[in-house]
Amino acid sequence: MSGYLITLATIIAINAIVACGLNVIVGFAGQISLGHAAFFGIGAYSAALLATKAGWTFWAALPCVIAMTAFVGLLLGIPSLRVREDFLAITTIGINFIVEAVFNNVEFFGGALGMGGIPRVALFDFKLRGTEFFYLCLAFLIIVIAACWWLTRCWAGLACFALREEEAAAASVGISPVRFKLLAFVIGTAMAGLGGALYAHFMRFISASDFAFPLSVSLLSMVVVGGIGTLWGPVLGAVIIGILPEVFRPIIDYRILFYTTLLLLMIRFQPGGLLGENSAARRVLAKMLPRSQS
């Protein structure tokens, strides 16, 4: 497989991991997050710092990176999730801008020049590059999806779904809204942190502008296009949004316009996403596939 395709596939896999995290927050628990890229960035910068300044290996640093990102998610989630839904969207946008500004201006994070020289991931002295690194990302993606699947089957997940549907009714059956929103937020940001660590070791150079607000919009688009709240939606969304710019490369100047118009049409006419219930895609597929005898 050509190097270019592998790179694309790796980026898609990393985006899918981060999008799955966002799906837990937005799709499972029904909370808007328009600042998810900030946590992706926190994961990436933590990994970069531990690798370059402390000399830790990827494997040693990983639990730390995930924990740190989840911890920041907890800290920022506590004030954000106590406010009304409308506030939450704006607060998360604000978090994205502020975190990006911090990375861009504070010298410890390399400032506007970013951080470079991040080593590759090594497995038993064997440096992973190209296809092998892609398989590593794929493996993590499968773990993340398994975690999401398990979440849907445990009481924590059921509580999040109930919360998403009707907060007052959920409270009346013993579900603490703040606690479970926070739980979803922490899980989602932890997944973003994992994606960030992989990203840092893949790109080997990161800067604040990689984690700006447009990426948050992109991630949310992946979740929306694929199907909010579904298990495979974020993966499908990551694939589509990852491939689209390449597909439209011939009309390169009109690419972004096409892409944003597509997003607009998608959200206007199919807000449930491609895998959502009653989506046109599902109905078409239902017609095409043989009906089961009932």
Next chain:
Amino acid sequence: MINCRLHRPSSIQYPVSRIQNMQLFVEQLLNGIATGAIYALVTLGLALVYGIMRILHVAHAAVYTIGAYAGLLFFNLTGNLLLAVLGSMAVCALVGVAIERFVYFPLLKHPPFVPLIASIAILLSVEELCRLIAGPQILTFPAELPFPEFLVAGVKVTSTITAVYCITAAVLGLLWVVTTKTELGRAMRAASQDMAVADAMGINSHLIVSITFVIGSAVAAVAGILVGIYFNQVYPTMGAIPAYKTLALIVVGGLGSVPGAVVAALLLGMAETLLIGYADIPLPRDALAFIAMIGMLMWRSQGLLGSR
């Protein structure tokens, strides 16, 4: 921009540096108020729409950008600034209502992030359209604003600054009169309090919503043209920062409170100019709005003038 001129009365001896500091301060203050006034004009439409529809109309910044471009276009075609302003207001009103009818209204039954994403998609699409149609370069808007110059405490206030003050005051005043003294205003206030009740009282809520968009978009057009002339810059992404800064402003002012948004805008304009001029903060000035917002949320979540 404001020029600084030393003015030393002969009868009193002041140290030169103190006069310079004073004049610098006054200059910054006047700049800050002007910036705040512009923020207020841009935020106004967003606050009005949120108040009546509970939708975060990020695409309002797209209307503002279209206002600047349309104003420039009409000005270049006719050479008359007033015509350009009126033409631009008409265009923006149409765009605003189109967004409301074709995008927001059908999406009302969905969770709020759905119209929000649509709004963001509209903003990004408009940016791209402007870039493709008018080019990515910064265009100039060399119009003369027919407003007088003043001298305040030895500082010259240019016609542009005077224009900003006068136009903002006029718009706010007009809006105040309409909302408090007319039938339309009463209907708007009723609909923003409780649309179901307003409907039951015979008010055509949908029409009121559309009128709100017309008003907000027309004001955005004026704001866009004013900014274009003030900074002499019109470019495709000129709406990006205002889009998110105005969101922070309506939170600080109190979600649903239009006067609160105006006050917050004025305060932010002054804070940005004075703080960045005098204090040495490592963060960019645009982050101030969000820091203020998060601070407000933690201190007083209903904002400056919002109600619980």
Next chain:
Amino acid sequence: MTRPLLEMVGLSKHFDGLRAVDDVSFRIEPGEILGLLGPNGAGKTVCFNLISGVYKPTAGQITFDGRRTDGLPPHVIATLGIGRTFQIVKPFAHLSVIENVLAARGISRYPRLSKIWSGWRTVHERREALGLLERVGLAGLAERRAGLLPLGNLRRLEIARALAVGSRLLLLDESFSGLRHEEIAQLEDLIRAIRAGGQTVLLIEHNMRVAMGLCDRLVVLDHGRKLAEGSPAEVRADEAVIEAYLGRKGREHVAGRA
């Protein structure tokens, strides 16, 4: 005399000068069906919201089984064994009927961080949930998406959910609203069966015939204040109550007929 299950003393709730509930005191004895009546705007649902923790009282106390509960948040009050329905039904629309009840079954798990990670799709849980659905007559619709149900079934679903939670006290808010004749009779039987099982019921009801026939005792509110408390017969004859419902002319009319 047995300790009352729930006692409200001097309970008040003011909203910006509007006294929705004003110095109301009453008690609920274990095992009884108490009806909370009153014209529209009397403050009945506000009382429910005060008991279930949605509102904090402006003044007064609520004691449940000897424990002060005013000011506790709704999810904590639910864990005490108080379940409620809502006047405007709030089903978990995208979940199935049985999933709605299963969500309520989680009440014993949600408070502890360690217990929320086990699976809910177990045979045991399903059986328990189906049992609750059978009691309200919805077992046949277990897999149907809750959002598709008509109002009558949605009310029953609310009750099933409340049953899962309300092992000690059930708060039913206008559960008979919008039901047809047969459904009303079924629901009356259900509530009597619930009481027979040892649970206490507090219900808000507009339908006077149902309230008089079903409840052991009644509390009547008007404009936030308590008008009367007693057996159905006592309340029916109470002049203040008649005046509140029928107006002064009505009272004279009734007095003239008596």
